[in-house]
Amino acid sequence: MGGATNDSLLDIKGLRTHFFTDSGVVRAVDGVDLRVGQREILGIVGESGCGKTMLARSILRIVPKPGAIVSGRIELEGSDLLTLSKKEMRKIRGDAVSMVFQEPMVSLNPVYRVGNQIEEVLTAHGKAGRSAERKDRVVELLRMVGIPSPETRVGCYPYELSGGMRQRVVIAMALACGSPRLLIADEPTTALDVTIQAQILDLFRKLQAQLGMSVIMITHDLGVISETANRVVVMYAGSVVEEAPVRTLFENPLHPYTRGLMRSLPRKGRDERKGRLYTIAGTVPDLLGLKPGCKFLGRCPYADAGICGGEEPPLQECGERHLVRCARLDEIGSGESAVEDGPA
Amino acid sequence: MSNNNYTAPFFEVRGLAKRFPVRKGVLRRVTAEVRAVDGIDFGIHSGRTLGLVGESGCGKTTTARMILHLDRPSGGQILLEGEDTVSVEGSALAALRRKIQMIFQDPYSSLDPHKNVGQIVGEPFMVHRICGRRELPDRIAATLGLVNLSADFMRRFPHELSGGQRQRVGIARSLALSPMLIICDEPVSALDLSIRSQIINLLLELQERLGLTYLFIAHDLSLVEHMSDEVAVMYLGKIVERAPAGDFFDRPLHPYTEALLSAVPESDPLRKRDRIILQGDLPSPINPPSGCRFRTRCPLAAALCAEKEPVLLESSPGHFVACHFRGR
Amino acid sequence: MSDAQIPRPSRNGRVLNPALRRVLRSRLFIVGAVMLFLIVLSAAAAPLLTPFDPVAIDTKNSLQPMSLRHPFGTDELGRDVFARVLYGARISLRVGGFSTFFTAILGVLIGLFAGWYRPVDMIVSRIVDALMIFPGLILGIMLMAALGPAESNVILAMTILYTPRIVRVVRGSVLELKGLAYMDASRVVGAGDLRLLFDHILPNAYAPLIVQVTFGFAWAILTESGMSFLGLGTPPPAPSWGNIIADGRDFIRSAPWLMFFPGVMISLAVIGLNFIGDGLRDLLDPRLRNTARRVGNQAG
Numbered sequence: 001m002g003g004a005t006n007d008s009l010l011d012i013k014g015l016r017t018h019f020f021t022d023s024g025v026v027r028a029v030d031g032v033d034l035r036v037g038q039r040e041i042l043g044i045v046g047e048s049g050c051g052k053t054m055l056a057r058s059i060l061r062i063v064p065k066p067g068a069i070v071s072g073r074i075e076l077e078g079s080d081l082l083t084l085s086k087k088e089m090r091k092i093r094g095d096a097v098s099m100v101f102q103e104p105m106v107s108l109n110p111v112y113r114v115g116n117q118i119e120e121v122l123t124a125h126g127k128a129g130r131s132a133e134r135k136d137r138v139v140e141l142l143r144m145v146g147i148p149s150p151e152t153r154v155g156c157y158p159y160e161l162s163g164g165m166r167q168r169v170v171i172a173m174a175l176a177c178g179s180p181r182l183l184i185a186d187e188p189t190t191a192l193d194v195t196i197q198a199q200i201l202d203l204f205r206k207l208q209a210q211l212g213m214s215v216i217m218i219t220h221d222l223g224v225i226s227e228t229a230n231r232v233v234v235m236y237a238g239s240v241v242e243e244a245p246v247r248t249l250f251e252n253p254l255h256p257y258t259r260g261l262m263r264s265l266p267r268k269g270r271d272e273r274k275g276r277l278y279t280i281a282g283t284v285p286d287l288l289g290l291k292p293g294c295k296f297l298g299r300c301p302y303a304d305a306g307i308c309g310g311e312e313p314p315l316q317e318c319g320e321r322h323l324v325r326c327a328r329l330d331e332i333g334s335g336e337s338a339v340e341d342g343p344a
Numbered sequence: 345m346s347n348n349n350y351t352a353p354f355f356e357v358r359g360l361a362k363r364f365p366v367r368k369g370v371l372r373r374v375t376a377e378v379r380a381v382d383g384i385d386f387g388i389h390s391g392r393t394l395g396l397v398g399e400s401g402c403g404k405t406t407t408a409r410m411i412l413h414l415d416r417p418s419g420g421q422i423l424l425e426g427e428d429t430v431s432v433e434g435s436a437l438a439a440l441r442r443k444i445q446m447i448f449q450d451p452y453s454s455l456d457p458h459k460n461v462g463q464i465v466g467e468p469f470m471v472h473r474i475c476g477r478r479e480l481p482d483r484i485a486a487t488l489g490l491v492n493l494s495a496d497f498m499r500r501f502p503h504e505l506s507g508g509q510r511q512r513v514g515i516a517r518s519l520a521l522s523p524m525l526i527i528c529d530e531p532v533s534a535l536d537l538s539i540r541s542q543i544i545n546l547l548l549e550l551q552e553r554l555g556l557t558y559l560f561i562a563h564d565l566s567l568v569e570h571m572s573d574e575v576a577v578m579y580l581g582k583i584v585e586r587a588p589a590g591d592f593f594d595r596p597l598h599p600y601t602e603a604l605l606s607a608v609p610e611s612d613p614l615r616k617r618d619r620i621i622l623q624g625d626l627p628s629p630i631n632p633p634s635g636c637r638f639r640t641r642c643p644l645a646a647a648l649c650a651e652k653e654p655v656l657l658e659s660s661p662g663h664f665v666a667c668h669f670r671g672r
Numbered sequence: 673m674s675d676a677q678i679p680r681p682s683r684n685g686r687v688l689n690p691a692l693r694r695v696l697r698s699r700l701f702i703v704g705a706v707m708l709f710l711i712v713l714s715a716a717a718a719p720l721l722t723p724f725d726p727v728a729i730d731t732k733n734s735l736q737p738m739s740l741r742h743p744f745g746t747d748e749l750g751r752d753v754f755a756r757v758l759y760g761a762r763i764s765l766r767v768g769g770f771s772t773f774f775t776a777i778l779g780v781l782i783g784l785f786a787g788w789y790r791p792v793d794m795i796v797s798r799i800v801d802a803l804m805i806f807p808g809l810i811l812g813i814m815l816m817a818a819l820g821p822a823e824s825n826v827i828l829a830m831t832i833l834y835t836p837r838i839v840r841v842v843r844g845s846v847l848e849l850k851g852l853a854y855m856d857a858s859r860v861v862g863a864g865d866l867r868l869l870f871d872h873i874l875p876n877a878y879a880p881l882i883v884q885v886t887f888g889f890a891w892a893i894l895t896e897s898g899m900s901f902l903g904l905g906t907p908p909p910a911p912s913w914g915n916i917i918a919d920g921r922d923f924i925r926s927a928p929w930l931m932f933f934p935g936v937m938i939s940l941a942v943i944g945l946n947f948i949g950d951g952l953r954d955l956l957d958p959r960l961r962n963t964a965r966r967v968g969n970q971a972g
Contacts (some may be wrong), residue, residue, distance in 0.1 A: 047536045148624075162625045163400070193399035194563060195622045198607035202621055220537055223609030257538075264541035266570035273570060273589060274393075274548055277541035283506050284536050299538075412860050441862040454853040458875040468861040517861065 009214045010036040010059070010182055015072035017051075017058045026287045028054040028067065030238035033315070036182065041208060041215045043229030043246065045222060049284050050235040052218045056184045059216075060099055061089055077181065095125050098174035102187035104166035107173075108158040114169045115154030118142075121176040141172040146203055164196035171203065179211040186218045201228055222262065226250055231321075234258050237285055237295040240315060244322040254324045256300045256332070294327065302332050352426060353387030354557060355525050360384050360420035362406050366630060376630045380406045382581035383420065385656070388525070388574070393551070393558040395572030395589070397565060397604070401626050402578040404561050408527050411559070412446055413437065424525070442472060445523040449530035451510035455502040461488070461513050462498035468520040483520075491516045491546060508539040515546065519554070527559045532567070544571070565608050569593050574662075577601050580629055580637045583656060587663040597665040599642045636668070644669050701951025707944030711937075715761035724752035726759040726911045735927045745929040747919055756911035757933050763912045764941060767823060768892035771830035775892075776885050778831065779838025784869050786839060787846025796843075800836040808833050808895060813904050821907040830895055834888050841884045845877035879956035883949050890945035897938050913938050 017029035029051045036042045044052045057063045059074055061081065074081040076097065081089065093099075101107050109117060118138045122128055129137075135154070142150035145168040158166055167188065174183060185204065189197035205228065208215050217228050225232055225246065232249045234242040234257070242255040253259045263278040271277060282299040293309040294300070300308070313327035326332070362381040365374040381403040388394040396404045409415040411422055413429075422429045429440055448454035455464055466484045469475060475483055485495040491512040502510055511531065518526055531547065532540040544567070550556060562568050568575060569589055576586040577600065585598040596602050606620040622641045627633055633640050639649040648668050656666040665671060714721060730750030738745045744753035786796040803811070815829040849855065850873070858872055899905030900914025908915050913934040920930025 047538060164625060194565070195399060195603060195607045196625075197609075198619060198621050201609070202619070221609065227609045261538060265537065266541075266544070266566045268566055268569060268593065271570060274573075276545050276548065277570075279541045279545060280538045283508060283539055414856055414859060438862055441860065446857070446860050448853050448857055450853055454857050456854045456858070456872055456876070459872075467858060467863065471862040471864075471867065514857070517857065521861065 007037050008035045009038050009040075009077060010034070011073075011075040012055075012059070013073045013075070015055070015058060015074065016070040017054050017063055017067055018070050019067040021066055021288075024288045027238050027290065028287065029058060032072075032235075032238075032240055034233060034240070036214050036216060037231075039208070039212050039214060041204075041217060041228055041230045043225040043232040044216060044218045044235060045220065045225050045232060046235035047220050047284060049237060049287055051238040052235050053186055055235075056099065056186050056216065056218055059182075059184065060093055060097060062093075091125070094121055094174070095177040096180055097182045097184065098177075098180040099184040099186065100167075100170050100174050100188050103191050104163065104170045105158065107170045108166060110158050113155050113157055114142075114161070115156075118169070118173050118176055121173050125177045127177055137176075138172075141176060142169070144175070144207070145169070145172045146199070147172075162196075163192050164199060167192060167196075167200055168203065171200075171207070175207070175211070179213050182214050182216065183208075184216045184218070187220070188217075189224065190219065190221070197224075204228060222265065237287060237290065239295060239312070239325065240323075241296070241325045242323065243315070245320075248319070248322050252319075252322075254318055254322070254329060254332075255296075255326050256302055257296050260299075260301075294325075302328050304328060351389070354390035354425060355559075356385075356387040356421075356423040357407075357411070358385050358421045358423065360407065360410060360422065361418045362403070362410055362415060363418045378629050379581050379632065380629060381410070381417075382632075384578070384581075384583045386576050386583065386586060388557050388559060390524070390557055391551070391555050392573040393560050393571055395560045395562065395568035395575040396578065397561075397563065397568055397575065398578035399563070399604075399626070401580065401629055403581040404578050405529070407578075408446070408529055408559070408561060411527060412444060413440070438472060442521040443523050444525045444527070445518040445521065446527045446529060447511075447515055447518050447531045450534050451507050451514060452502075452534070454514050455510055457502055460499055460501050461493075461505075464502075464513060465498075465516050465520055468517065472521065474521075487516045487520050488513075490519055490550065507535050508542060511535060511543055512546070515543075515550075519550070522554075523556070525557045525559065527561065529561045530563070533562065533564065547571070565593075565605065577604065580627065580632050582637060582666065583664075584638065584667070585665045586656070587665075591660070591663050595663075597659060597663070597670040598638075598667050599644055599670070600638050603641075636666075698951040698955055700947045701955070704944045704947025704949075704951060707940055708948065711761055711941055711944065712765060714758055715765055718755070718758040718762065721758055722752065722755040724755040726751060726756040727909045728752075735923065737927070738929055744933045745927065747916070747927075747930050748923065751911075753916065753930060753933060756916050757913070757937055760911040760913045760916060760934065761937065761941075763823075763906055763910060764893045764896060764938075767826055767830070767896045767906065767912075768889055771827045771834070771892050771896075772885060772889045774827070774831040775834045775838055775888055776881075779835045780842050780874070780881065782835070783839040783842025784846055784874065787843040787850070787873075788865065788869055793843070796839065800839050803832075803836045808891075809898055809902075812895060812899050813902065816899060816904040821904070823906050823910070826896060826899065826905050829899075830892050833895070834891060838881070838884055838888065841880050842877060845880060846873055849873050849876055883953045883956065886945055886949035886952060890942045890949070893941050893945070894938065897934075 012032060012034040015029050015032045016027070019026040019028055032051070032055060044055065046052050054063060054067065058069050059081065061069070063069060069082060072082070076092070081092065084092070108114065115135070115138050118141060119134050122134055122137065128134060138154055139150045142153055147153050147165060147168050153161070161169065174180065188204070189200050192200060201224065204215065204217070217225070219225060229246050231245050232243070233240055234255065236257050242249070242253070242258050249258070250262070253262055260278070260280040264280055266277060280299055285295060285298070292311065294303070294312055297303050297305070297308045307327050313325050315323045315325045316329070318324050318329060360381055361379070361383050364378040364380055366376040366378060367373060368375045384407065386394060396407070398404050406415065410417045417430055424440070424443060432440055462481070462484055465487055466480055469480055469483055481498070484498060488495060488497060493509065493512050493516065497509070502513070505513065528547065532543050535543060547558070548571070551558060558571070560568060560571050572589045574586065574588050575592040576583050577598070578584070579600050585592070585596065585601045592601070593605065596605055603620045603622045624641050627637065627640055633650070635651050635653050636642070636649040639645040642649070652668070654666040654668050654671070656664045657671050659665050659671055728751060733746050733750040734748050736742050736746040742752050742754065744757060746752055747756070782796055786793045812829050812833055815832060816825060819825040819829065855868060855872060858868055896905055896912065897914035897917070900912040901918045903918065905914055906912040916934040917931050920927065923930055
């Protein structure tokens with residue numbers, strides 16, 4: 001990856017997180033290399049089973065059983081998070097690295113007032129101070145995330161707030177200890193209405209600029225990525241298949257999966273209304289029975305069993321900071337003309 | 345609806361309303377009402393698709409439920425081929441069920457886990473006694489064929505199927521009775537991205553082949569634009585704008601529609617737009633704002649908006665909007 | 673929400689199969705099942721296992737301690753205790769079995785309709801609440817006093833006592849399942865109330881019901897014994913375990929075996945059934961629903 005290494009905040013090398021189930025081993029994260037720069041918003045996009053959520057949980061080391069991080073390094077400003085003790089890791093969570101989840105109602109405890117829940121984060125990280133100071137800090141946090149009349153909202157229970165408000169509270173909790181170096185947001189707006197989503201994404205952008213933190217934005221929504229991320233990583237079945245600056249990705253997607261995805265989703269102006277859409281054949285593969293070779297084999301319109309079925313191709317650089325995991329790129333070319341309309 | 349050659353729409357809703365009582369206190373007295381749907385009108389012509397959009401609490405789900413007789417309307421009419429369907433019962437209701445069907449959103453909870461595909465798709469045939477025992481498997485297989493599932497699927501159970509396959513089963517079930525109108529409630533939002541277009545294409549193909557009329561409910565506006573001939577947007581129980589799809593997306597009139605469209609994240613970074621970000625939250629449906637319901641978040645709001653509720657008026661042929669300032 | 677985990681079709685595809693396999697892996701269930709099986713077997717094979725008639729009086733041989741001829745000794749009327757205990761198993765299983773059976777049928781029917789129709793629920797819930805206020809045994813005694821001593825009355829009384837519990841469980845399931853999308857889907861294709869209740873809700877409500885019925889069986893055996901002990905259950909001279917214990921009360925010092933063996937049998941039967949119930953509870957329901965999805969969701 002281009003750029004000086006001392007520019008990166010987070011450096012993940014060769015991460016493997018596997019699930020050891022009764023039916024076999026699921027390679028949820030299958031050898032992922034990733035870098036997040038200072039003050040950068042990195043988007044991770046992919047559909048279910050691609051490993052994006054487990055990647056996020058691996059960074060924070062909150063992978064649920066029967067999963068476990070099997071190998072790799074996760075370096076946060078030089079020190080490998082995977083070598084830290086549990087106590088040290090607890091200090092990092094919520095402080096240096098914070099996470100915002102998809103469903104705010106699940107992140108918030110329904111029987112505690114929101115003010116108390118934010119205070120708890122402060123206390124847990126030893127940033128308590130006196131009671132009055134804490135309360136002021138909570139109000140300040142609520143104001144920072146755009147909640148109107150924060151002094152009164154402090155005493156509210158989660159059910160008294162709307163979905164957008166709850167998500168703002170969750171963001172406030174993530175930022176409670178000051179400014180995290182890295183904020184991970186896993187589908188933070190998927191459960192929200194589109195107008196509220198716009199508000200929340202706007203909030204993310206403002207906070208990121210204001211606090212100078214890096215953000216990993218995980219989503220399956222290409223539109224969200226396009227609007228928020230600086231750089232994008234596309235994941236499929238546990239591996240990174242493409243990585244590029246956001247404009248490059250949308251102007252010139254190279255990996256057949258990325259291209260197929262972008263072509264198959266209805267887009268304003270491009271598709272004839274009520275016309276047939278391009279389809280990607282097949283379905284997302286079963287992570288239990290993965291065969292050797294490229295994971296997209298079987299759905300790829302350009303696949304050649306000989307070339308693609310042997311070993312999983314490596315990630316190659318194909319342009320300015322543009323990486324693609326495909327062995328057939330030369331043959332495919334990069335024009336739209338190479339892609340045929342698939343059958344329904 | 346104001347053309348010179350006026351033809352009544354195949355399916356029509358007039359003044360449809362649904363009010364839920366709010367009960368408080370030990371004696372459970374009714375203290376207030378939630379006006380989930382507060383008098384809406386729309387029509388769909390045969391073989392066409394009306395897209396219905398709106399955010400949570402707008403009433404689109406309640407509307408769908410009323411059309412399907414899952415909830416009883418508090419007022420208004422639902423007309424199919426000119427005849428009111430609200431008060432039908434007994435065998436008339438059974439006949440109605442054969443004409444209006446639904447495709448559900450969640451392929452995981454919309455199929456009975458204890459029944460196999462054959463039983464699920466066969467249930468409509470059995471309930472309406474459409475054919476004898478011997479022809480049943482053939483009819484089921486034919487219906488599965490419509491959604492490109494082979495007859496082998498009949499013995500499988502939902503937990504053995506992928507999300508896309510389950511949704512196909514749900515679609516097959518809705519087609520079993522050869523309905524005329526199908527309500528599609530977020531048919532692909534619970535599916536993986538890479539298979540959505542398969543189902544979308546299937547729905548379009550079925551519409552063409554079978555002459556189906558769709559009421560298409562979705563929050564993905566790009567999808568709605570792709571699927572619909574006409575689009576209506578709801579806010580707090582009312583329709584605030586209704587227009588042919590092209591007009592709706594290219595020349596929206598109502599401020600809420602504008603905000604909604606501008607809020608959709610644009611997946612083409614070259615097409616940046618001025619983002620209209622609505623302030624505040626949805627008002628309570630128990631006590632909606634006086635006059636125009638949208639005025640508390642509307643950039644155009646003025647004194648008139650609090651006094652008088654705007655009526656849905658035709659601004660250009662087929663394009664209706666409820667706003668004091670954007671009507672003409 | 674995942675297409676990533678498409679489970680391989682099981683051999684005949686029924687939802688029960690993976691559960692059945694797990695059932696057989698549960699030690700608790702197997703131990704309980706074996707215990708119950710042995711009791712049933714000995715009850716059925718009683719004539720083969722003992723030459724004595726459980727009600728035959730032989731005062732010459734009264735209060736004999738355990739011996740080869742009388743493995744459990746004899747009671748004050750000279751009746752062989754082993755024979756009484758074995759034939760007593762028949763009574764416990766019969767009375768317990770029938771009352772559990774009727775309880776299940778009645779409880780399911782009432783529970784289904786109560787869960788489905790609010791007006792029915794208002795009446796039923798009040799009755800259920802009222803019945804459950806009384807401690808079981810007290811109510812049982814009252815009923816038996818009113819009905820008079822007879823085995824069939826014991827069955828009737830116990831049915832009345834336990835049905836409310838089943839009604840509650842079934843009603844709870846109905847309320848939970850009523851709002852699921854597939855219920856709406858069936859209604860939309862035209863299914864009527866009866867079909868919805870019996871064809872869709874009931875099959876999906878089996879799990880907590882089966883567990884509760886199993887515990888109900890254990891409860892029935894215990895209660896029948898208790899009522900018989902108090903003289904208000906199965907009328908003597910029938911060798912209900914409770915009766916045997918009651919008879920042995922006066923001789924607790926001199927002939928402790930009279931109370932000991934029937935007591936042990938009751939314990940074994942109840943423990944066995946409880947193990948089965950526990951084993952079933954661990955295996956049924958939540959796991960069944962989530963097998964296909966869990967791994968896929970975690971991996972995403």
